[in-house]
Amino acid sequence: MVVRALKDEGVKYIYGYPGGSLLHVYDALFQQEDVQHVLVRHEQAATHMADAYARATGKAGVALVTSGPGATNAITGIATAFTDSIPMVVITGQVMSHLIGEDAFQETDMLGISRPVVKHNFSVQRPEDIPTIVRKAFHIAESGRPGPVVIDIPKDMTTPTERYPYEYPKQVKMRSYTPITRGHSGQIKKATDLLLNAKRPVIYTGGGVILGGASDELTELSRLLNFPVTNTLMGLGGFPGTDRQFIGMLGMHGSYEANMAMHHADLILAVGARFDDRVTNATDKFCPTAKIIHIDIDPASISKTVQADIPIVGPAKVVLEEMIQLVKGSKKQPDADALSAWWQQIDEWRQRHGGRYRTDDSELMKPQQVIEMLSKVTNGDAFVTSDVGQHQMFAAQYYKFNKPNRWINSGGLGTMGFGLPAAMGVKMNFPDADVACVTGEGSIQMNIQELSTCKQYDLPVKILCLNNQSLGMVRQWQDMNYESRHSQSYMKSLPDFIKLVEAYGHVGMKVDKYADLEGAMREAFALKDRLVFMDIAVDPFEHVYPMQVPRGSMRDMWLSKTERT
Amino acid sequence: MRHIISVLMENEPGALSRVVGLFSQRNFNIESLTVAPTEDATLSRLTVTTIGNDRVVEQITKQLNKLIDVVKVVDLSEGEHIEREVMMIKLKASGQMRAEIKRTCDIFRGQIIDVTPTTYTVQLVGASDKLDAFINALGSASIMEVVRSGVCGIARGEKVLSL
Numbered sequence: 001m002v003v004r005a006l007k008d009e010g011v012k013y014i015y016g017y018p019g020g021s022l023l024h025v026y027d028a029l030f031q032q033e034d035v036q037h038v039l040v041r042h043e044q045a046a047t048h049m050a051d052a053y054a055r056a057t058g059k060a061g062v063a064l065v066t067s068g069p070g071a072t073n074a075i076t077g078i079a080t081a082f083t084d085s086i087p088m089v090v091i092t093g094q095v096m097s098h099l100i101g102e103d104a105f106q107e108t109d110m111l112g113i114s115r116p117v118v119k120h121n122f123s124v125q126r127p128e129d130i131p132t133i134v135r136k137a138f139h140i141a142e143s144g145r146p147g148p149v150v151i152d153i154p155k156d157m158t159t160p161t162e163r164y165p166y167e168y169p170k171q172v173k174m175r176s177y178t179p180i181t182r183g184h185s186g187q188i189k190k191a192t193d194l195l196l197n198a199k200r201p202v203i204y205t206g207g208g209v210i211l212g213g214a215s216d217e218l219t220e221l222s223r224l225l226n227f228p229v230t231n232t233l234m235g236l237g238g239f240p241g242t243d244r245q246f247i248g249m250l251g252m253h254g255s256y257e258a259n260m261a262m263h264h265a266d267l268i269l270a271v272g273a274r275f276d277d278r279v280t281n282a283t284d285k286f287c288p289t290a291k292i293i294h295i296d297i298d299p300a301s302i303s304k305t306v307q308a309d310i311p312i313v314g315p316a317k318v319v320l321e322e323m324i325q326l327v328k329g330s331k332k333q334p335d336a337d338a339l340s341a342w343w344q345q346i347d348e349w350r351q352r353h354g355g356r357y358r359t360d361d362s363e364l365m366k367p368q369q370v371i372e373m374l375s376k377v378t379n380g381d382a383f384v385t386s387d388v389g390q391h392q393m394f395a396a397q398y399y400k401f402n403k404p405n406r407w408i409n410s411g412g413l414g415t416m417g418f419g420l421p422a423a424m425g426v427k428m429n430f431p432d433a434d435v436a437c438v439t440g441e442g443s444i445q446m447n448i449q450e451l452s453t454c455k456q457y458d459l460p461v462k463i464l465c466l467n468n469q470s471l472g473m474v475r476q477w478q479d480m481n482y483e484s485r486h487s488q489s490y491m492k493s494l495p496d497f498i499k500l501v502e503a504y505g506h507v508g509m510k511v512d513k514y515a516d517l518e519g520a521m522r523e524a525f526a527l528k529d530r531l532v533f534m535d536i537a538v539d540p541f542e543h544v545y546p547m548q549v550p551r552g553s554m555r556d557m558w559l560s561k562t563e564r565t
Numbered sequence: 566m567r568h569i570i571s572v573l574m575e576n577e578p579g580a581l582s583r584v585v586g587l588f589s590q591r592n593f594n595i596e597s598l599t600v601a602p603t604e605d606a607t608l609s610r611l612t613v614t615t616i617g618n619d620r621v622v623e624q625i626t627k628q629l630n631k632l633i634d635v636v637k638v639v640d641l642s643e644g645e646h647i648e649r650e651v652m653m654i655k656l657k658a659s660g661q662m663r664a665e666i667k668r669t670c671d672i673f674r675g676q677i678i679d680v681t682p683t684t685y686t687v688q689l690v691g692a693s694d695k696l697d698a699f700i701n702a703l704g705s706a707s708i709m710e711v712v713r714s715g716v717c718g719i720a721r722g723e724k725v726l727s728l
């Protein structure tokens with residue numbers, strides 16, 4: 001029944017790892033061909049693969065893991081999806097129902113353990129409920145503010161010798177769950193009036209634009225208004241990265257011009273962004289002169305950390321579409337004089353400090369150069385997944401994402417080990433696309449066993465390991481806040497990555513000089529059917545800048561090791 | 566400020582733990598909590614009293630509403646409402662104290678529901694502050710055991726919390 005329900009849901013791939021409680025389900029998988037199972041090497045990777053599929057397509061990914069250790073191994077991946085609002089359905093095996101609560105072999109209370117990191121979870125109590133529960137799980141995962149849903153299935157609910165009536169519901173109705181479908185027209189009208197009167201506006205958008213498929217509407221509205229646009233780490237690609245109106249990412253490692261513009265703005269239009277602490281810096285000093293319009297599908301995201309002046313609860317796509325119509329139909333035009341002065345100011349900020357890093361002070365390659373090269377070699381069109389650390393920030397700052405759903409990283413949880421399985425999940429579903437995983441020598445070792453899965457399923461992703469021989473992000477904080485006491489932030493005994501990937505049956509390339517970088521990278525991407533691991537030696541002392549000064553306002557930033565605003 | 570929040574939710578296993586978990590996970594405080602099925606067996610009603618500023622309470626109601634099992638949420642303290650709590654209190658009662666306790670009990674409209682030669686057990690129903698006042702009036706010396714039900718509340722007038 002489980003497999004049939006997945007098939008009826010239209011699921012092509014599921015990612016998982018078998019075990020005792022799931023043997024009935026695995027046997028059913030064996031006897032059909034519609035739902036293809038991908039065997040990972042660690043359950044965490046299964047969840048990240050499912051998650052990345054969802055990030056790239058907007059549809060819920062599916063993972064299947066056994067009870068006990070299988071389920072607990074999946075928790076990090078579930079939490080990763082939860083904090084970034086990613087739709088995912090995770091099916092966990094459970095011990096026989098009569099054994100629950102008896103500390104049975106491989107029993108864990110998966111409902112209890114997962115509860116704080118799921119949108120919802122189900123325990124199957126009667127086999128005949130399986131089709132409805134599966135449908136409900138997908139419905140909940142994908143609608144409203146998306147999120148992961150766990151279905152815990154005791155082994156005796158899948159006994160193959162017992163037969164039950166099966167009907168897959170097309171739709172499910174739940175009286176306690178009715179996601180909102182449009183915004184309040186009065187509020188949208190009020191907001192549009194403010195937009196048309198703004199003198200120093202900024203459009204600040206986040207993951208909600210990607211999740212809600214609202215990039216086209218965002219782009220159209222921004223162009224109509226000629227307002228500057230900044231994206232959160234999760235919102236990159238929501239607005240074209242090479243557009244003149246794009247002023248970069250904002251926040252802790254946001255661009256100088258984006259953070260300055262936010263601080264001096266008189267109006268902020270926030271769309272599908274949740275005013276995260278990595279964005280706002282100290283909330284009491286946040287954007288002192290701005291009125292805030294906040295569009296979000298989840299009322300709980302509005303006025304959670306920063307009070308909104310005009311809250312609009314609704315899906316970004318629908319609300320923005322309504323705003324576009326209002327702007328087009330309005331007699332009033334945006335204030336051209338004010339905007340031209342505002343753009344002049346922003347361009348001046350841009351010139352002063354925008355996108356700058358030093359290349360002169362050492363022989364070593366700069367990590368930023370590697371990302372810029374990647375952007376060049378792939379024309380800004382690749383799917384780029386990332387791990388967590390300095391390399392992630394450089395990728396966010398220097399890769400120019402022109403399309404949504406192409407930048408795939410763990411923002412809210414910051415899960416090291418995400419990058420490689422994520423790249424695999426994307427490649428599996430977009431076999432013809434270029435998929436690059438930007439990682440560090442620290443992060444890659446958190447799920448490096450998946451190189452084996454890549455071999456089994458022929459997943460020729462390109463891994464760019466920015467090897468700075470240290471847990472660079474940690475080291476940066478130690479440099480800045482702990483007088484360079486590098487407690488446990490370097491790694492001795494790094495493996496010979498080239499030999500390692502070769503042992504797994506892949507291609508390794510070592511790059512030490514900038515002069516060799518372009519050639520090597522082009523060669524790597526030309527090897528269409530091989531996984532290539534590029535071990536790229538970069539400056540171990542480099543820091544990510546700008547970096548906001550703790551407890552300051554948006555405009556308080558370090559711009560290099562020696563300059564501060 | 567103290568708020569009384571009433572929640573109507575699916576009468577399903579796990580629903581209560583979601584609500585309680587939410588409070589601890591998000592660092593919201595719980596003063597008291599009561600829960601029982603309603604006349605519609607598929608629904609339970611839960612009442613929680615909590616203390617927090619407007620911003621916190623707004624987050625509490627929003628987050629409660631997000632729980633899939635939760636059907637409706639109201640903050641009763643936003644309007645006119647009635648709150649009640651039941652308390653049973655066991656007291657040392659011998660000699661002269663017996664009459665004294667009986668008098669206090671009458672003043673508070675309590676009922677003596679169990680008697681032994683040395684103890685009284687008193688039942689008192691009312692708003693929480695009335696129960697507090699009764700405890701204070703008795704003084705700790707005579708109190709042997711206190712059990713309180715936690716607060717239930719209902720809106721005044723025609724307003725109802727239902728599907």
Ligand SMILES: Cc1cc2nc3c(=O)[nH]c(=O)nc-3n(C[C@H](O)[C@H](O)[C@H](O)COP(=O)(O)OP(=O)(O)OC[C@H]3O[C@@H](n4cnc5c(N)ncnc54)[C@H](O)[C@@H]3O)c2cc1C
Pocket residue numbers: 083084085144145146205206207208209211212213231232233234235249250251252253254271272273274275276278279295296297298301314315316317388389392393410411412413414415473
């Ligand atoms: C090392 C490190 C450094 C970081 N530095 C930065 C930084 O400098 N800058 C930065 O921005 N982030 C940074 N982050 C990421 C940060 O932690 C947060 O993950 C991120 O800022 C949240 O992005 P968001 O506000 O877009 O919200 P998301 O987490 O993407 O949330 C999406 C929001 O959109 C809403 N939504 C969902 N669907 C819809 C829809 N259809 N319509 C409308 N709304 C919808 C949701 O309810 C939610 O409120 C960093 C992370 C790490 C690991």
Ligand SMILES: Cc1ncc(C[n+]2csc(CCOP(=O)(O)OP(=O)(O)O)c2C)c(N)n1
Pocket residue numbers: 387388389390391392413414415416417439440441442443444466468470471472473474
């Ligand atoms: C699972 C996990 N553990 C610890 C951390 C804390 N952390 C954040 S960045 C980082 C260093 C990452 O090192 P590396 O992958 O080499 O990237 P770099 O910063 O050097 O580019 C650490 C340890 C984390 N984010 N995730």
Ligand SMILES: [Mg+2]
Pocket residue numbers: 389440441442466467468469470471472
């Ligand atoms: Mg490193």
